[in-house]
Structure formats: structure tokens, C-alpha cells
Amino acid sequence: MFKKKVPFIEQAQQTECGFCCMAMITEYHNSTVSFHDMYERIGNGRDGTSLFHLKHLAEGLGYEANCFKIQEYDELYKLPLPCIIYWKEKHYVVLEEVSEHGATIVDPAVGRTKVKKEEFERDFSKYVMTCVPGERFVKKKRKSLWLPYINILKERPSLIINLVLLSFVLQLFTLGIPLLIQYLIDSVISPQNFNLLNIFLISIVFVVGFQFLFNIVRGKVLIVLENFLDKQMMSKFINHLLHLPYHFFLLRKFGDLLFRVNSLRMIRDMIGSNLIKGILDVGLLIVIFVFMIIKSPLLTLSVLAFTAINAAVLIATRSKVKEVSQEEIIANTEVQSIQTETLYGIFNVKTAGIEDKIFTRWKKSFKKLLKAYRKKENLNNYIQSVSSSIGNLAPLFTLWLGGYLILNNQLTLGNLVAFHAISNQFFGLSQSIVQMFNSFFVTSTYLRRVQDVLDAPIEEKHTDMKEITNLEGRIRFEDVSYQYTKYSPMSVENINLEIKPGQKVAIIGESGAGKSTMSRLLLGLHNPSEGKIYYDGVDLNNIEKSSLRRQIGVVPQDVTLFNKTIFENIAIYDKDISIEEVVEAAKVAQIHDDIMKMPMQYNTFISEMGFNISGGQRQRIALARALVHKPSILVLDEATSSLDHLNEKKVDDYLNEIKCTRVVIAHRLTTVMNADLIIVMDKGTIIEAGTHKELMLKAGYYSSFFKDIEPEHKLLAN
Template sequence: MKNKVPYIEQMNESECGIACVAMISSYFGKHIDISDLRDLFGTSRDGLTLTVLSNLCDMLDLDSKAFMVNTEELKKLKFPVILHWDYQHFVVFEGYKRKKFHIVDPDRGRRKLKTDEIEKHFSGTILSVIPNNNFYKKKPKPLWRPYLSLLWKKPILLLSMLLLSIFLQSFVIISPLLTQYIVDRSTSKFSDFSFVTLLLAIGLSLISYISFNILRNEVSIKLFEYLDFKLSWKFFSHLLNVPYTFFQNRKSADLLYRFSNLRSIRNVLSSQFMKSLLDMILVITIFVYMFNKSPMLALLLMALTSLLALTIFSFRSRMNDLNRLEVFEDTKLYSFQSESIMGIHDIKSSGLEQTYSQKWKDMYNNFSTAFVNRERLIGIVTAISSSFNFFIPVFILLVGMQSVLNGIITLGELIAFQTISAYFLNTSNSLIMQIEAYYQLKVYLKRLQDVFNTPLEITEETKEKHIIQGEIEFQNVSFSFTQYGKNVINNASFHISAGEKVAIVGKSGSGKSTLANLILGIYPLKNGIILYDKKDISSLDKPTLRKQIGIVTQKPYLFNKSIFENIVANREGVTLDMVIEAAKIAEIHEEIMKLPLNYHTIISEQAKNFSGGQIQRISIARALVGNPKIIIFDEATNALDSITEKKIDDHLSKLNATRIIIAHRLSTIKNADRIIVMDDGEIVAQGKHEELITSNDYYISLYKHNNSLELLNI
């Protein structure tokens, strides 16, 4: 193998393909992040084909070609290739060495597999990738720079921390000097003056050391507090403002796990970074002092310390692989636990408690194995380090005694050298371990950078904060999740007048909900224009626009707060009277008033203390409390009985608002001013119910099918 393929972790389940392309590109010298490819190509919900990966390679000036090979032919390949794995995944084949196939899995990390294991997973298809004449090299982005920039914004705290630490570190030199002074004068009696002076000096040093330690601790706490807020706020704020597509392909538990990784970064920046800098200065200072006292002993100590550093660094690659595997297994376990608790009703109602318990046990065993393997390697490194720290001072003492006997240095100088060499070893070892820790933190940094490198949905550009009237127009709008993916919405054109009630119907998966998200501006357009009151949506301020739209989705989410807080949803200026009015329109007010705490009743996590119909009506009240100009219901009343739904519809008809209804229930769509019929992402018909039921075969089939279901439900 020429060299190792840089490992790049896929950040969601459908990004294995682009992660493999990023690894191959980085192997040849063009280091590129997944976020860059995501911006270039888009985010797929369903993964990518080899053809699409080949197109992506073209964008990166990489020539690619697909082949069918067997395992024997695979062994002979000289360059890394992309393997089709388990017919649903992609991995990079790094090379064949010592009767093992070296695989870099973007999901699990580096793996070494035997022939029978390869044959079990490898489909036989490879994508060969090599640079063409236009290919150019690109250095990787520095991971630490964005975080270090936070430190430079607090120069006074940094300078205070540095000066206090330097002063405290100076005691490392003062202590051996006092030792040398006392030992070298031990043959003659101290005068009373010298003895008292030394006692005062030691006492003053002790008081100074305690005082400056307390001061440095205060500065450290302030720096820690600043970084804790800045990092957490920066991450959370950025996360909330990335496009919605980012969340569609990532598990919420995984994102929460990344949030917890901020603590490790914060700890390093607030204390370890400064400590590393000071340790480096201290190592150099001590070495200069020791070299001045005994060049031979100083060089010998430096040689032994360098040998220790090289020994520890030789474990780095293996340590990084084990650290990545532990994070991977820990994340999987954390996600499984979170999903199990969230889905506890389905687990219990299906009698799957034992099945899930056994699954947890298997996943925990995988995590435990990864953890034990990493701890075992850490134990080996620690044992080597401790052994060096124990035996090197003895070795230095043995060699140093020869210098004393030869009259090169005094006994006091040797004891001082011996004392300070212990500081040198401890500081050097600390510095080495901190450097190792920085490398191990790269796993966390890359996972955080997946968020920070995702462009914000809302830029800093000045947008018009338009007060909408409710008119919407689509002009030849198309949308797909990736550049080469199939259009989910294809060439959609329609006009909705302000105050009009429009229903959107079609089979499941026909693009109805996607169309609603395009109206909200949640998805970026591939082609076409969306107009609000004749103004292009791209020129409008998205938050201002969305605040004027009330939407209830298929799966509305209620927060673990009071009913009042859920309806208000942190909007400013919303009064109890406004909440009550919205609840009356949603036909939920009377039921709320029957509760012991009325509007102050707490909704449990996942709203388990409310029925599906109550959840929908509280969500409707939340959508209406802001007096929206546009109301979007995406199957928002499918849990309600026909009578309650009719009452809500009558209330809504009195509002001065445009209504867009996505529904299957006939009573919901029949009285719409216009019905838009969708099939496979395309608008196949538009018109009133009376027109469509006599002229459009597809609508007629939908109507008959839904009518049969409604009759069955009566």
C-alpha cells in the first residue's frame, strides 16, 4: 500500500457514497470535506448509485469506471477503489496485506477482513477512481482554527492566565536552586541570619504560590465560563439555522451526543491549551538550565525523552482507530436507548421488551469491546511512560555520580539536576499526552464541523420583511434532493389567490408534503420561481415570511410545557385572550377548561397524556394564534371525527386567510375553491370537485378509493 487512505466518517446513513469519494480524493491529495460535497451535490435521503458517484467524481476531476471483479483480482489492485458492500453500502478498499483485506468503512472505520468475510459482503462491483490532468491538490482545513479564534477574543484573560502560569512555573526552578544552595553549604554551619532568611524566603514563596494559584483558578473559571457559553451558543444557534434537509438525514440522539462533545473541546481550550503552551516553554527553559549545568546529562535526558515520545507516538494510528470505533459504538448505543424510550408504547404493545433488551445487550457488548480495547492500549502506553519516568532519573543519577566523582559538578548541583530532571520528565510526558489528546479529539471536532460547515439557511444579506396578503404563485417549479436525483416535484405551476381555499390531493408519496415545504421555503428550488404577492421568495426574509404562515403537519410536536406555552410557542405579545380565541376556533377550549389546571396543564413528553385528536387541535390553535395570512393543513385533522372537523372548517372559513389543505377525507376537500391533483411529483389536474369528478380519470379513481375508505370508517 502506498499510504493509508484518510478516514472520513459519514455523518448520516445515506452519505456513505460521498464519504468514500471524499476519502479517495483526499488520498490523492485533494482534501475535501463531506460538507463541501454536500454543497456541490445536495443531500440525498435514499443514498446514491455508482452512476451518481461517477458523476460526483467528474466534478472533482477524478476519472472513474465501474468493473466486476472477484476477490483474487481485488488483491492485485495497486490503488484504493470503492466497493459496493452488502448491496446497500459503499466502502473503500485500501489494499491487501498479510493475508487481510484492508477496508475503510465510512460508517465503522478501518477493518481488516479475511477472504471469507469479504466474500460475504462484497457484491463484486468496484468503482476505480484515478486523478485526471485537471486534478489539483488541496490542503485540509485546519480543525482547531475556529475554536482557537474564540480564545483570541479575550486577550486580557489569556495574558493574565499566561503571566500567572509563568510565575507559578518559575517555582519549578526556584525549588532545585534552594536545594542546591542548602546541600552545598551543609558542611558549614548556617549563620542565624542565613537560616532566618531562608525560612522567610520559603514562607514568602509558599504564600505567593498559594495566592497566585487562587488568582489563576479565578481567571481559569472566567475563561471556562466564557468558552462554555460561546461554544454551546454557537453550536446550538448554528444548528437551529441550518436547512431543514440537514435534520432529515440525521438522528436527533446523534446530534445531542455531538452537543455533549463540546465539553471535551471546552476543557481543552480553557485549560489544556494553555497548559500545553506553558509546558512547551517550561521544557525548553529547563533544558537550557540543565544544559548549562551539564551538557552531557542534559543531552542524555533529551535523548531518552525523545525515545519515550517516539514510542508513544507509534501507537497514535491504532489509538485513533480505537477511539473512532468507541465513539461509533457509543453513538449507536445512545441512539438506540433514546429511540427505545421514545417508542416505548410500540415496544410494550407488541410485547418486544425482551427482544429490545437483547438488542441493547448486543450493542452494549460491542461498545464494551471497543472501550476495553482502547483502555487496554492506553494501559500499555501508560505502563511504558511510567517505566521511563521511574528508571530515567535512576539512570541519570548513576551517570551523574561519575561526574561528581570526576569533579565536573558538585553534589548539590547533581541533586538539583536530579530534582529538575524529574520536573522535565513529568512536563515532557504531560506535553506528549496532551498532543495525543489533541489528535484523539479530532474525532469529535470532525463531527462538530459537520454542523459548523453546513451553510446557514438564512444568510446575513438584507431581505425584504414583506407583510404578505396571501397570494401564492408557482412558476415551473422543480425540486430534487440531489443534483442528479429524480425530481420529487417536477415543473409545478399554479396560482392561489389571497383568501382562497385550495386542496391538494394524490396518492402517498406523490409530493404533496414536499409541495407544502416548498411553499414555506424550507427546500431550495432546483428550477422555477415561487412568488408571494408577485414578490420572489428568494428576496424575502424567511423568518418574517414563516411567522405569517400557520402550519399543522402530519405529526405535530408538542413540547413538555403547559398548554398555554405550547400554543404561544415563544411568540412575543401573545395574550391569554388570544390563546383562548385560537383554542375556540380549534374546538379544544372546552376540553382544556375541564382540566384541573386549564391552560396551565403540563403536556408530558411526546404528549402521552393527550389523545391524537387533542394534539392536532392544540397544534391548530398554535398555528392560528399568530393570525396568519396563510394556513397550511397537512393531514391536520385526520384524527378528528367528521363533526368536529366540520366545525373547525366553518370557523376557518370566516378568517381572512388563504387555506391550503392536504387531506384524503372527502368532506375536507369537496368544498375547496380549487383542487390540485398530484401524481408522482407532477400536477396532473386542477379544478373544482364537480369538474374533476366528471373529467379526470385519476381523480375519479382517488375519489372512489377514498370514498370507500370513508364509508368503511363510518
């Protein structure tokens, strides 16, 4: 009786091993959990997931989860398997089976592996988490990953029908060539029939000519199909991605999301050409097999034997190929990361004089990449050599055996040559099908990552939501608390606050006090975990978010500019914004004079990341961008730090004039002290609130903050 195996789920990046192990355990118990669900429950840090968080995740999914530290190998026999173990002090794997000789693990990076006892004891990091389905465990039906994409093909049935018919005809032409060769030998050369020789030439020209034309037409149809799939898949993915809540992006890395976007092209290739080709190849393989059986059952058996050996080699080495390929990907990612951060941080590299240290670090990483590349290529070379040798031996053996049959009058020479040609096709097709199966398996990994994005719900938008057109700027927080994931601590807690239209409110506090979370809540980028936020008396949950954000300007501390002209960066894709409005906003932001000194003025292109202008200019362009729409509410995160006291006052006067509600996060005293309300935050709560004068009289946190920077204030005053 076969023991049930743990289904393998491959990781797409190093930090996903914990999630992959949890997904494998869940699928083993005939259920399923999406990566999106796991992200939402516990998040996934930059450095991966801790065992503590995995335990919370397992309990949330209905498991009775327990963590142990195992000292002796024999203790593993007592554990309910499968379970998750900590491996090589940096990785999670699933322990599937334990015996006196060793163990079977399912590694998210490389697949199922048998490990000898000595090797296991060396790499096992002693920590274990068992997962036993509890009373709250609910089995969920698995959704097909491929079905939604295959359904896209149903939208253009004519393309699929044409592609299948053209491919089928091409395969018939391919089959026709060996038959023509048989005809040439048996009916033309052997009886020395010169009249039929010319007919053979015409037939060859006809077959090759039509094969050429059909190949051209099939290629064009395939290009149209691939373009259609690209358009449908990319449009759906990017549109969905853009409408996801901001919270989604905080839990995932930028590079990871780019990886998922790029994965769509691989999925497209798999569906558009490989899948259809694979199905047709299987059909042709069956036809060729029948043809070979009719010609010679004995020769067919010899071809099948060599085909089986070749397929076994490819399947047996698949996990090792994946392992070395993964090593190369990891090493390549590390090299690219060093190169990217070096180029982006070249200013710091030069000013610190650490060129040699950076080069040494890069060289060490690059050596690892070269080693991984050599390892992968050596393995591929070995596999290809074995496969090539089998591929060369098979037709030669067929000729030898066929020669024996001819000498015994059991086969004609024409039949042997035709069989030899078509058996080569059979061998090549079978190899292609095995490789397609491997590609299908790998592509499923990428498909899971893409589905993680598509499974995430977009920002709520229902018919009874109110679209705000003329926001006054009144904001009220009622007992608002927020946490990023279910098991993370509250970032802000029990916030009660009212901001009146036109008020200037300053938020101060140490790093990690909750200021950034407060600004995101104000912008409607986060929905409160508890409590309510009201804009002009309307609950945030009942407001159409896009209409709200269009009336809120924001200038973040880390400004992002696009690789477009200054005009386009300020107008930010709004065709209704005129050059006059852009110039007016630039003048208020005190950047107009700088722009006019540039060669192309407002048509000057800003380079990637805005490196061709100063940090102060970037900040003021972002301020102009926020002002050009004349917002009702403006959120400024150290946004006027590049302005001197006089220019900062000009901006402040303008905002007072248009009665714009301002929420300012700043440490600069001149920015804070004239605020109508100053909010002092510490550890996610408001500890003080009032005007500058009121807070100074309290002699609390703000007062000490003021005294710390008072010398700077006096210097500015002088």
C-alpha cells in the same frame, strides 16, 4: 525518496466513511473539499453512501472516476493509486499501496494500517473506484481549520496576556523548588548551617504561598477565558445553525448535529487551556533542558533516551488506541440507541408483549459494549504500565548514574537531588506534550464536523428583498420542480398551480407522491430547483422568508410540542400574544374545554415529546398555535383528523370567516370533498385537478379513491 502519503481524515460517524475517503483522495491531489459541499452534491443517506453516488460525487469534483469489480489480488497492481475500495461488505477505505506481501490502507475509522495479503483478500469486498484528476479538476487552497477559533482569542488579548504571565510565573516557582532543595543540601545540611535552615523554611513558605495564590488567580482567569470562548463559539454556531435553510437539516441526522454541538466544548478545552498550556510546556521544556545540560550533560542524555522511548510508545500505540476507542463509541451508540427507542416506544413494546425480545436485543448489544470496553481498558492498562515502568525506571537510573558521578567527584549531592526533581518534571512535561499532540489531532476531526455546519450558507437575506406585512394569500406555481440533491430524482416536477385568496385547496395522493414536498415549497422551506413561486405576485426569491412564514400557519402530521406550559406552546415565544388571544385560538381548535379540565389549565406543563397528553390533544394544541397569529395561509397535514365531523366544520367555518387560504393534505373524505380545488398527485406530478363534482365526473384516480372510502363517508353521514 519518500513516497507521498494519503492524509488521514477521521470519520465522526459510521456513515461518513465514503465522504472521508473522497476528502482524503482530494487532499492527496493538493486540493480540498468540504463535507458541506459533498452533502449538497449527493446527500448522505441514513445507511451511508453507495458506490454509485460516490462515482457521481467524484465526477462532480472533476475526477475521471471508474468502478471495477476485482477478482484477483494481482489485478490491483494495474490500478492508479490511491483509490477507494469496499471493505468488509460495509465500509469504504482508501487503498494507498499494494505489494506482494500485503497492502497499506487508510481507514477513516482507525487510520493508516498495513494489512497482510491473506487478511486483505479476506476483508476486501472486490469493488474498487479509481479517481484520476481530469481536465475539470480544480485545485482549491486548504483553509485553516484552527485559525478562525484562534482569532477569537485576539478579541480578549488582556486575558491571554494575564494567563501566559501567570502560567509563566507558576512555572518559575516550579523550577525554584528543586533549586531550594539543592541549596538546602549543599549550603545548609552539608556545612550544618542552622541559621540558613530558618531562611530555607521562610523561602519554602514564601514559594508555596505565592504558588497557591497564583494558582487561584490563574484558575479564575482560565474560567473567564473558557466562558468567553463558550459564549463566542456556541453563540456563533447556534445562530448560524438556526438560520440555515430547512434543506440542510433534511440531509443530516438529528443525532449527528447534536454531536457537532457537543464537539464545541472539546474544541473550547483544546484552545482555552490545552493549547496555551502546551505552548508554555514546550517553552518550559526548553528551559529545563538548558538547566539540565548545565548541571550534567551525561544525566541529560539518559533522561532524553527514556523520554524518547516513552514518546515512541505513545505515538506507536496511537492508531490502536483510536481503533479500540472507536469500537467502544460505536457499541455505546448502539446501546444508547436501543435504550432511547425502547423508552420512547414503550407503548408499542408493552402492547406487543415483546419485553423479553427487546431485553435479549439490548443484552446482545450491551455484551458487545462490555467486550469493547474490556479491549480498550486492557490496551490502556498495558500502555500505562509500560509508560509507568519507564517513568519509574528513568529517575532511578538517573540516581544510579548520578551516584556514580558523585563518587567520582563530578557532581554534588545537591545538584543530583535538584537534577532528579527537575528531570521528573521534564519527563512529565514531555509526556503531556505528546498527549496534547494526540488530542490536537483528534480535536481536528471534530473541528471538520463543526466547520461543515459553518461552511453551509444561511438563507439568503439581501437589502432588495421585500418584507411582506399583509399577505392576501394568493399563491402561484410556474413550472416548479424540486430535487433534494443534485443526483436525486425530482420529488415534484413541472407543477403549474394557482391558489386564490381564501380558497380551500386539498392535495391527495399515495405515499411518496410529493405531497410533503409541495407543502414545504408552499411554506418557503425549499427554493424550487426549477421554476418560480409567487406570493401575491412577488417572486419567492425576492421575499424575506421570515416575514412570509410569520403569516403562514402550519400543522404537521407529526406534531412537536415544547417542554413548556400550554400557553407558551400556543403563543410560541411571542410576548405580544395575550392570554385572551390564546384562549380564543384554543376554542376555535376545540381544545379549550380539555385544557380547563387540567389541574393548572393553561399553565399546565407539557412533558418532553408531549407524552402527558393524548395524540388528539397534541394535534389540537398545534392547530391553536397555527391559528393564534391569524395566518393569511394555513397548511394542514391531516391536522383535523382528531376532530369529529361537527367540530371540523366549526374550524372550517372560522377559517372561511377570516378568509384564510388553506392547503389541506388529507385522506378523510369530509375534509377533502368541500374543497374549492382538489389536487391529485402521483410520482411528483399533478395528474388531476378540480372540484369534487368535476373529478367524480372524470372517473379517474380521484373517483376510484372516493369509491374506496365511500362506505366510511356514508357511515359518517348517518
